[in-house]
Amino acid sequence: MTRSTPRGTHDPMSPTAAAPPEPPDVDHHDYDDSDTHAAGETIVRRNPDEADTSARQSLADLLGRLGWEGRDAQSVMAGAVARSLAAKQHLLVEAPTGTGKSLAYLVPAAEQARATGAPVVVVTATKALQQQVLDADSPLLARLWPDLEIRLMKGRGNYACLSRVQAIADGTEETLFDEVVDPHVWGELLSWTDTTDTGDRADAPDGVTNAMWSKVSVGPKECVGAKNCQFAQQCFAEKAGIAARDADIVVTNSHLYLLDAAIGGSDETDDSDGKDSLPWSPILPPHRDVIVDEAHKLAETASRVFGVEIRHGRGKTIKGVCKGLVKDEQLDGVVAADDRLLAELLSFTETGPVDPSVGNLNIALDDYLLAVRSVAKKVSGIVVAVTQPKDAEKKKRALNVLGGAIEDLAAVLRAGEDEDNDDVVWVEGDGRRKPVLKMAPVDVGPLLDRYVFSRRTVAMCSATMTVGGDFNAAAEELGLTAGTWDSVSVPSPFDHANNGLLYIPMGRNKPLTRADGTVLPAVEALVPGPNATDFRDRANDLTLRMIEAAEGRALLLFTSWKALNDTTEWLRDRVPYTVLAQGDKPTGRLLAEFMADEQSVLCMTATGWEGISAPGPSCSLVVIDRIPFPRRDDPLINAQRELATKNRRSDFHSVDVPKAARMLAQGVGRLIRTVSDTGVVAVLDTRLGTKRSYNGTLLGSLPPFKRSIHLDEEVLPFLRAIAEDRRDKVPPIGTPTAVETVDDDDAFDGIDEAA
Ligand code: SF4
Known part of the structure; x- marks a missing residue:
């Protein structure tokens, strides 16, 4: 079985491989770096037990200096990360919100860097989180190590x-x-x-x-x-x-990190002489030890980085950088080929898989590749005098741009022609934006293993790493080989059982006597299954009753834009509170208004499931309309389902359920963000209570809330009590509060409405 090769590293000997006139320079630094770390340099080995103890002690010292209370979970995580780096054993950590995980990995990272003399790379999911480490955490670490160097590395x-x-x-x-x-x-x-x-x-x-x-x-x-x-x-x-x-800790984002890994190649470090050495890195400083935050997103990012995206407009970029080097008519030919490819992509009216080896799409891609190659040949043949460095630079940049285009186009064509190729090619379009031709590996595990895990020691953490309490699905998705990784799950500092209630509006035909003697009556399901025609109406009625009891203060999470728009419009006519909706304003502003106006209601899909945090009284009710199963028409996920079937596994249980479990856990996790937060999470999809074949896995991935199916007896009284408690404390509308903003991600809408 052949595997896709990341961009920038493809095999030029492949029959359909492009032949860029000169290999593009990688993003490396060419200055004298004699004072800095070099690839192949040996680094000091540490005793794992001592590293574990030392990290916990340093964390306790730091918290003491800051006047903060120590938490067992944070100490356990710090020790586990230190042990994993020292023992060169990969680590998966599940650290719920409130653990204080950034200090729990930064303290062992600082110790490891100082003890080994080599930098530790910290990888975050977004640039915003990257900046947060520098702005918020770096000054804290300076209290313990004033000379500690933490640097940001952006693309x-x-x-x-x-x-x-x-x-x-x-x-x-x-x-x-x-x-x-x-x-x-x-x-x-x-x-x-x-x-x-x-x-x-x-x-x-x-x-x-x-x-x-x-x-x-x-x-x-x-x-x-x-x-x-x-x-x-x-x-x-x-x-x-x-x-x-020169830094001890280098903070970067996962996209740049994986790009570095892909370009860096797959040579394994040879430690057989008993010494550890630093593997080479083309962009980042040479390093061996890595910590990944929000690691549940790593496979998804890898799929983008190890894949290809062909967007319209590259023809004009090529024309711009090649101006003066090649005749205008030839450059216009590239722009025209780019336009023809766009016209071909527009004939696909919705997102779906395509075969780039047949039909008009194949012709358009081939023509485009030919046009770019022909320009590249011309540029390559230009002789530049050594006395003209500016011209040499222009030629080099043009060749780099042309080489990148050739590589991407050839990779897509190759994916169609090679029967053993595991890459999926599809057109992504929603009718609003220009369609994009995409290619991605079905399984990023082998690539992550080859480019990351076989060369580095990686400690990965997230609040939602397990599925049903088990790390195996995450390890498999990431390509971690059995025996090379360890795991630790630290307890949440929050009292979910007393502060939160998980409500599922399912029915029960007999009364129930609780352990304390309370008798709860039989109940009728308040909403039908999510595919019933009256689901939306009944779900809206139920949501309204809960919002009234909570007096606003609700975050509604939807699995589709249509559901979000329908319910938002319906609610705006019926509640006296401000109803904010994703798409009306940038997400950061919506969240600021949701926090400032305590009784507002915020309706979100996409980023709302995991990208926002609203601690405090603005959010005492989270309503989730459906279990977030992945879409049935997602080409990449369909290919993953096919691969599971080919490997004689249940596609539903090995692909859909783990993805839904993680996303559901993220959505449910929006409710309790601090020790004093209280409220209700209502999941209106009754399959969570009734589908025995998978509901155990989903429920096992959620925080240990008390569960209820009793709206009138338990849910509404609980919400009313919280609202009552807040009644005298509601600040005037518009009072500013601390707000955590997020990156907008309009491209995300990966949840299935029809599952
Ligand atoms: S081409 Fe631009 S980014 Fe590259 S080294 Fe020169 S100035 Fe820097």
Whole structure:
């Protein structure tokens, strides 16, 4: 069985492989780094028992200095992470919200780095979390280790590229925008590149759009490499990379980390001489030890990084960077080929798998590849005088851009032609945005094993790592080999059993006598199964009753945009509270308003399930409309189902149930965010109570709430009591409170309405 090869690493000997005229430079730093860590350098080994004890002690010291109370769960996690890094054993940690997991991994990371003399890389799921480690946690660690160096490492595309800015100023690169841009903001951006110290997009003027930024920055494949760049000494990305080389802890995001891993290759470190050595890294400093936060998202990110996305507009980028090197007519041919591919993709009216080896799609891809190759051949043949470094740089960048396009197009064509290829190719489109041609490996496990786990020691943590209390599904998805990993699940600091109630509106035809003697009557199910025609109406009625009892303060989570829109409109006519809905405003602003107006109701799908945190009285009711099974029409998940069937396993139990369990646990986890939070989670999908073949796994993945099916006797009185308690304390509407913002992720809508 053949496996896909990550972009940037494909086998040039493959029959359909592209032959870029020159291999693109990887995103590496070329300065003298004699004071920094080098690949192959040996690092100190530590005793796992001592590392465990030491990390716990350091954590206790740090908390003591901060005047904070120690928590057993945090100490257990810190010890386990330290032990895993010292023992070179991968680790999976389930650390519920409130554990204090960032300090629980940063303290052992700091100790490991200081003891071994090699940096530890901390990988977060988003750039926002990356910044949080630097802004919030780094000053805390400085209380214990004032000289500890923690550096952020962002991808090259986050920094302005001075070479490109100069090319725009010279007029040697054309800026062809696909959309209308504000000329004033564009001018401000160009001036800013002259004065900024960081070149970081986070510091760029307000109003800069993605389209503008893409013109003044380069990805790793477009950068000509510091050796070839006349701006190397001033280059913002290079300077940030060099600063990170001296760090004890390097904080990066999972996308950049996996890109580094993919380009870095798969050579295993040879420790047979009894010494540990540092594996090479093309982007990050050489390192062996890695900690991954929010690790339940690692496989999904790997699928994107190890895959390919072909978007319309690349033709214009090629025309821009090749301007002056090749005749305009030939460049117009590339733009036309890009347009023809778009026209072909538009003929697919909805998301679905495609075969790139047949029909008009094959012709469009082939034509596009031919057009790009022909330009690449011309550019490659240009002779540049050594006295013309600017021209050499332009040629190099053009070849890098062309090489990237050739590689992606050839990879998609190869996936269609090679029968043994496991990659899935599909068109993703929703009728609103331009369709995108995507390719991804069905199973990222072997790739993660080859590029990450076989070369590094990785401790991974998340609040939702297990499925039904078991780590095996996560280990399998990640490609961890049996015997190479350990696991630890630390208890939640929250009293879920007393502070929260899990309500399922199912029926029971006999009365129930509780252990304390209370007799609860027989009940009728208040909503039918989720596929019944009157499900939405009955679910809305029930939701309204709970919102009235809670006096607002509700977060409603939906599995589709349609359900979100229908219920939002229905509620707005019936409740006296503000009803906020995803899509009306950026997620960060919605959350700020939800927190500020304590009695508001927030309706979310997509990011709402795991991207928001609303601690405190704004959220005493979470309503989940359906079990979030993955969509039946998702091409990648369908391929995973087929693979499971081929391996004689139940596709439903090995693919759908684990994904639903993790997502449901994330959604349910929105309710209790602090020790003082209380409330009800209502899951309106009665299958959670009735489907014996899988409900145990789903329920076993949730916090240990008390469960109830009694609306009038238990759920509504509990909500009313919370509302009563808040009645005199409700601050005036609009009172600002601390808000945790999130990245918007409009692309996510991966939940099945029809499961
Ligand atoms: S090295 Fe040169 S081409 Fe690469 S990002 Fe820096 S300025 Fe741009």
